Amino acid sequence: xxxxxxxxxxxxxxxxxxxxxxxxxxxxxxxxxxxxxxxxxxxxxxxxxxxxxxxxxxxxxxxxxxxxxxxxxxxxxxxxxxxxxxxxxxxxxxxxxxxxxxxxxxxxxxxxxxxxxxxxxxxxxxxxxxxxxxxxxxxxxxxxxxxxxxxxxxxxxxxxxxxxxxxxxxxxxxxxxxxxxxxxxxxxxxxx
Amino acid sequence: xxxxxxxxxxxxxxxxxxxxxxxxxxxxxxxxxxxxxxxxxxxxxxxxxxxxxxxxxxxxxxxxxxxxxxxxxxxxxxxxxxxxxxxxxxxxxxxxxxxxxxxxxxxxxxxxxxxxxxxxxxxxxxxxxxxxxxxxxxxxxxxxxxxxxxxxxxxxxxxxxxxxxxxxxxxxxxxxxxxxxxxxxxxxxxxxxxxxxxxxxxxxxxxxxxxxxxxxxxxxxxxxxxxxxxxxxxxxxxxxxxxxxxxxxxxxx
Amino acid sequence: xxxxxxxxxxxxxxxxxxxxxxxxxxxxxxxxxxxxxxxxxxxxxxxxxxxxxxxxxxxxxxxxxxxxxxxxxxxxxxxxxxxxxxxxxxxxxxxxxxxxxxxxxxxxxxxxxxxxxxxxxxxxxxxxxxxxxxxxxxxxxxxxxxxxxxxxxxxxxxxxxxxxxxxxxxxxxxxxxxxxxxxxxxxxxxxxxxxxxxxxxxxxxxxxxxxxxxxxxxxxxxxxxxxxx
Numbered sequence: 001x002x003x004x005x006x007x008x009x010x011x012x013x014x015x016x017x018x019x020x021x022x023x024x025x026x027x028x029x030x031x032x033x034x035x036x037x038x039x040x041x042x043x044x045x046x047x048x049x050x051x052x053x054x055x056x057x058x059x060x061x062x063x064x065x066x067x068x069x070x071x072x073x074x075x076x077x078x079x080x081x082x083x084x085x086x087x088x089x090x091x092x093x094x095x096x097x098x099x100x101x102x103x104x105x106x107x108x109x110x111x112x113x114x115x116x117x118x119x120x121x122x123x124x125x126x127x128x129x130x131x132x133x134x135x136x137x138x139x140x141x142x143x144x145x146x147x148x149x150x151x152x153x154x155x156x157x158x159x160x161x162x163x164x165x166x167x168x169x170x171x172x173x174x175x176x177x178x179x180x181x182x183x184x185x186x187x188x189x190x191x192x
Numbered sequence: 193x194x195x196x197x198x199x200x201x202x203x204x205x206x207x208x209x210x211x212x213x214x215x216x217x218x219x220x221x222x223x224x225x226x227x228x229x230x231x232x233x234x235x236x237x238x239x240x241x242x243x244x245x246x247x248x249x250x251x252x253x254x255x256x257x258x259x260x261x262x263x264x265x266x267x268x269x270x271x272x273x274x275x276x277x278x279x280x281x282x283x284x285x286x287x288x289x290x291x292x293x294x295x296x297x298x299x300x301x302x303x304x305x306x307x308x309x310x311x312x313x314x315x316x317x318x319x320x321x322x323x324x325x326x327x328x329x330x331x332x333x334x335x336x337x338x339x340x341x342x343x344x345x346x347x348x349x350x351x352x353x354x355x356x357x358x359x360x361x362x363x364x365x366x367x368x369x370x371x372x373x374x375x376x377x378x379x380x381x382x383x384x385x386x387x388x389x390x391x392x393x394x395x396x397x398x399x400x401x402x403x404x405x406x407x408x409x410x411x412x413x414x415x416x417x418x419x420x421x422x423x424x425x426x427x428x429x430x431x432x433x434x435x436x437x438x439x440x441x442x443x444x445x
Numbered sequence: 446x447x448x449x450x451x452x453x454x455x456x457x458x459x460x461x462x463x464x465x466x467x468x469x470x471x472x473x474x475x476x477x478x479x480x481x482x483x484x485x486x487x488x489x490x491x492x493x494x495x496x497x498x499x500x501x502x503x504x505x506x507x508x509x510x511x512x513x514x515x516x517x518x519x520x521x522x523x524x525x526x527x528x529x530x531x532x533x534x535x536x537x538x539x540x541x542x543x544x545x546x547x548x549x550x551x552x553x554x555x556x557x558x559x560x561x562x563x564x565x566x567x568x569x570x571x572x573x574x575x576x577x578x579x580x581x582x583x584x585x586x587x588x589x590x591x592x593x594x595x596x597x598x599x600x601x602x603x604x605x606x607x608x609x610x611x612x613x614x615x616x617x618x619x620x621x622x623x624x625x626x627x628x629x630x631x632x633x634x635x636x637x638x639x640x641x642x643x644x645x646x647x648x649x650x651x652x653x654x655x656x657x658x659x660x661x662x663x664x665x666x667x668x669x670x671x672x673x674x
Contacts, residue, residue: 007661008633011618014611015634019528026527026541030519033548036398037512127278128318151418152379152411154319163323171410172556175390179323187414402550405578429581 104147105186109133109155110169114140116159121146123155130158148186156181195267195305202265218253220246226260230277231270241281245290252291256280259297268304275314276300282321292327296334303338308345309374312382313337336443337385343439344381348373351430366430368423375419376408376427383407384440394440397433404436500564508555519548522565525635526572532630533576535619543579547572562644569635570645573627580623610668617667625660628653 109121111133119142120130133142154174156165165180166173172183206226223242232238245251259280263273276297283293296317303310313334320330348354352366355373368376383404392400405428412421495503495517506514526547530540551558551571558567618626631642639657643650 004661007614007665010607010610010614011629011633011664013607014614014618015528015532015630017611018615019524019531019634022531022537022540023524023527025537026544029523029527029541029545029548030516032545033519033552034512034516036396036545036549037515037552122319122322124315124319127282128315128322150414150416152407154315156322174386176386177325177329177389181319185410185413187417398546398549399553402546402553406550406554425581428578 104149106145107148107184107186109144109146109157109167111142111157111159111164111167112140113142113159116142118158118160120158121155122158124153125155133157150187151185153184153186154181155184198267199262199265203261206261206264218246218257222257223260226257226264229264230260231274232277233274234278234281238277238281241284245284250289250291252294255294256290259294259301262298262301266301266305268301272304272310275311276304279314279317282318286321288321288327288330293331296331299334299338303341306342308338308341309378310338310341312378313341316382316385333389336388337381340385340388340439340443341377341381343443344384345377347431347435347439348377348380348427351435353427353430366426368426372419372423375411376423379407379411379419380404380427380431384436384443388440388444394437394444397437397440400436400440401433504555504558504564507552512552515548515552522548522568525565526568528634529569529572529630530576532618532634533573533623533627534579539579539583543572543575547575550575563641566641566644569631569637569641573631573645576627577623613668614664617664620667621660621663625656625663628656629660629664632657 111119113119113135119133119135121133121144122128122130125146125148131144131146133144135142155167156163157167158164163179165182167182169184170182171185174181174183206229220239220243224239227235227238227242242256245256246253260277263276266273279293279300280290280297283290300310300314303313316337317330317334320333325333352364353373353376354367355370356362356367358370361367361369384400387400387403388394394400408419408424408427411417411419412424495506495514498506498514498517500518500521503514503518507518523544527540527544530543530547531537534540534543547568551568554571558564618629621629627646628642631637631645632639637645639650639653642653646653648656
């Protein structure tokens with residue numbers, strides 16, 4: 001009969017021994033992984049929106065954290081302020097996924113664009129027709145709140161008519177023929 | 193009466209209904225009478241677009257009429273019909289040449305007749321219009337995506353996953369209600385299409401599989417998921433990276 | 446609101462094209478074993494440099510598309526991830542596949558990694574999920590293979606007590622149900638605290654402890670059964 005901690009030791013040794021035997025046989029994992037990835041980047045493109053808003057600082061980490069914290073706070077405040085305003089909505093897309101409009105989630109779209117004259121969002125939820133965002137207090141931050149039923153939505157912004165497919169608040173991006181589009185997943189209850 | 197015969201008879205009736213003059217001149221009233229027979233969410237907008245079209249030189253009025261008649265006669269969900277016509281409307285509104293996109297409209301209508309869920313593909317085409325892509329690219333996009341949709345559907349069938357019409361039920365493990373089957377089909381096919389259009393290679397099947405898994409998993413999360421987790425498990429149990437590679441390769445060749 | 450903050454930091458610090466920031470930093474402190482300034486072969490230089498980087502720096506570089514930085518991450522976590530997979534799946538071929546897959550997936554999804562959590566936990570969670578999927582898939586696509594594909598199941602000519610016990614425990618481990626085996630591996634191979642194990646397997650900490658306790662008892666039983674032959 002083995003004592004409890006004897007068993008643990010034997011198990012530990014056995015597992016380590018196993019790996020020590022098998023690992024050398026699988027060759028250079030690192031190289032294979034890197035090769036598979038090619039020059040794929042998990043995140044692409046420049047963050048030009050944010051650059052517009054935030055002057056590049058070479059200050060210490062504290063300075064950077066303050067800047068980041070301020071931005072996050074700004075978003076949070078904007079979000080809280082706007083969460084119950086009725087901003088222009090798109091015609092609910094008939095075909096997006098054939099889903100009934102159950103448990104709609106208010107999804108906030110935010111674009112910092114102080115120099116822009118017009119900002120709109122186009123996406124699956126609007127049949128890719130422009131839904132205007134508003135900057136009512138002229139602080140350079142454009143927003144719209146759109147009720148969406150659970151699902152996956154592709155979208156992009158049009159900033160003065162120019163396609164901007166990389167929203168920082170997106171859950172992911174897709175690329176088709178060299179152009180980017182943002183994606184958000186909406187789930188009933190907790191929303192992205 | 194089989195489906196083909198039904199379509200033909202309906203077409204003949206329509207021709208009679210629209211009372212097209214002997215020389216086949218199409219005018220706004222022709223379209224007006226036809227549009228009534230389609231389940232449109234924005235009929236006025238559709239009519240306005242067609243009026244714009246008629247005023248443009250080179251507008252293929254007769255072919256558009258045939259397309260609308262085909263759409264009426266073809267069996268399919270109301271949503272799909274509405275979407276296919278809406279794509280035509282947006283084509284005209286955005287200044288695209290309708291002639292360039294008519295073949296794609298026809299392909300979509302035929303796919304709808306096969307029972308394929310085309311809504312995601314129509315959305316992609318609308319996105320293409322919003323991005324100001326060339327008509328050829330949009331048309332090819334629709335073609336490829338339909339091809340992939342068929343390929344994925346065949347794959348699901350091979351793996352004994354199939355859809356049962358709403359209202360009926362089956363005790364077979366792989367039998368899914370139509371809406372759930374279509375959700376899986378649409379999302380798997382869409383992920384593969386995005387992957388290929390983003391420059392991915394079918395031989396990168398591990399990455400492709402990871403993306404499919406990722407998409408399905410995300411859609412199955414949250415309080416009211418679009419796709420039940422059990423459906424995701426079912427699909428991922430039966431389909432592996434090699435299956436996706438095969439489907440993707442067939443689509444690009 | 447997680448990783449974009451990291452992105453932001455990266456960009457705020459960068460003056461040149463994306464990805465060049467770490468190069469600037471390291472150019473200032475490059476050293477070689479001989480102490481002389483050098484013109485290094487790029488690949489050699491990058492891997493040597495990566496070896497000294499801390500994990501956050503490597504992750505940031507990986508985010509910028511520096512797959513070589515990710516290669517260093519793979520090197521550091523190879524034993525842990527492969528060991529996890531081997532423990533869960535009990536055969537080398539599958540473990541190799543899944544380990545590779547896990548690193549690829551983790552890279553592809555790096556944007557979604559939440560900095561507030563431990564990177565290792567996140568990476569192991571991906572590996573554990575992939576293992577579970579593979580086991581599900583295997584159930585439906587049985588492959589004809591010997592019941593215990595781990596060699597060293599017992600060379601009868603060399604029966605030293607310790608080796609014999611190791612062989613027995615490995616065989617017993619393979620026979621344990623997955624829900625007991627997984628926490629045992631994470632605890633006794635990866636040496637993880639109960640809380641991390643719970644995070645990785647998606648079960649509460651209390652359940653982890655129960656499974657480990659019960660798992661050990663089951664192992665003992667299985668080993669004793671085995672010695673009756």
